Amino acid sequence: MNNWLKRLAAGVILPGILLLSACGSAQNESATTDGIQERTIKAGIGNSKMHPQGQGMVKFKELLEEKSGGKMKVQNFFDATLGDDQKMTEALQGGLQEVTVPSTSPLVGMIKEFGIYDFPFVFNNEEEAYSVLDGAIGKKLLDKLPEHDLVGLGYWENGFRNLTNSKHPVVTADDFKGLKIRTMQNEVHLDAFSKLGANPSPMAFSEVFTALETGTVDGQENPLATIQTQKYNEVQDYLSLTKHVYTPFVFLVSKKFWDDLSEEEQKIMSEAAQEAGEYQRALNRKENEKALKYLKEEGMKINEVKPEEMAKMKEVIQPVTDKFAQKFGPDLVEEMMTEVEKVRGN
Numbered sequence: 001m002n003n004w005l006k007r008l009a010a011g012v013i014l015p016g017i018l019l020l021s022a023c024g025s026a027q028n029e030s031a032t033t034d035g036i037q038e039r040t041i042k043a044g045i046g047n048s049k050m051h052p053q054g055q056g057m058v059k060f061k062e063l064l065e066e067k068s069g070g071k072m073k074v075q076n077f078f079d080a081t082l083g084d085d086q087k088m089t090e091a092l093q094g095g096l097q098e099v100t101v102p103s104t105s106p107l108v109g110m111i112k113e114f115g116i117y118d119f120p121f122v123f124n125n126e127e128e129a130y131s132v133l134d135g136a137i138g139k140k141l142l143d144k145l146p147e148h149d150l151v152g153l154g155y156w157e158n159g160f161r162n163l164t165n166s167k168h169p170v171v172t173a174d175d176f177k178g179l180k181i182r183t184m185q186n187e188v189h190l191d192a193f194s195k196l197g198a199n200p201s202p203m204a205f206s207e208v209f210t211a212l213e214t215g216t217v218d219g220q221e222n223p224l225a226t227i228q229t230q231k232y233n234e235v236q237d238y239l240s241l242t243k244h245v246y247t248p249f250v251f252l253v254s255k256k257f258w259d260d261l262s263e264e265e266q267k268i269m270s271e272a273a274q275e276a277g278e279y280q281r282a283l284n285r286k287e288n289e290k291a292l293k294y295l296k297e298e299g300m301k302i303n304e305v306k307p308e309e310m311a312k313m314k315e316v317i318q319p320v321t322d323k324f325a326q327k328f329g330p331d332l333v334e335e336m337m338t339e340v341e342k343v344r345g346n
């Protein structure tokens, strides 16, 4: 190279390189001094923003953005706009979406043990469910997620499910007979409703309203807040407070995304999911009560189910529960029942 070219190179290119690397290191420094980088988290759920699950996501966004000094941003998608529970879970596995909070029930095809939560009439109240979910059993099941490219940051609450339908009140075990009922995509639910003489058909959540409206099915079952926010009362006359099963939500993160996070980022994300979960559970209980009042005012014909009738329903379903206990692990089921008994003080 001749001299003037060298001088030109030194004068133009070198400062350019210095400038670039200065920028680079300045950026890295700001990104790593607190171990938190600029990130955008795509989070999707099936329910609406008004549902306690939606409000939980709004809280999660607030908390994570606050804890990360505004660097970790959450983009929330409601109403299954990113797909239903199964589809979003697969998107997490593929690294196409970062967060979803599905019911555990549609995950049973992937991790069969989650099916123990689908046994009808196991929990009498939320506290009993929390002791199982937040204790050793809940953790054991969350620990199965990473081998499926998922990370579980704890359980939120979908809650106790109640039956709605367009035909008649369900007061006794016999009243299920002949009803076409939409169930979640879950073999325990399918078999349990079949055993009661109903005609169950598994279906993704976002298809339920139309299926009820067009009469493809006669009924569906979900917690009260969902019945309200999905406006099922507009297409269903009867609401029977069967409380036949408690469904947890599980807070899932894509493992691909998770593994890329620093320790600090993982810590604040866990905290945000946990704290938002506590908020969501409390809100859920409150909103379920309010929903009952609302649905009554809207003219749904609502009936309680007597404890002895619930006991009968449970008895009819027992062979199904026994069969699946063998499949999911009798020890695990026993551990769950022992935990429930402990909370009951027995």
Ligand code: TK8
Residues within 6 Å of the ligand: 045, 046, 047, 084, 085, 102, 103, 158, 184, 204, 205, 221, 222, 223, 226, 247
């Ligand atoms: C929302 C679902 C829903 C569930 C169902 O994504 O499918 O009926 O109860 O709330 O998880």
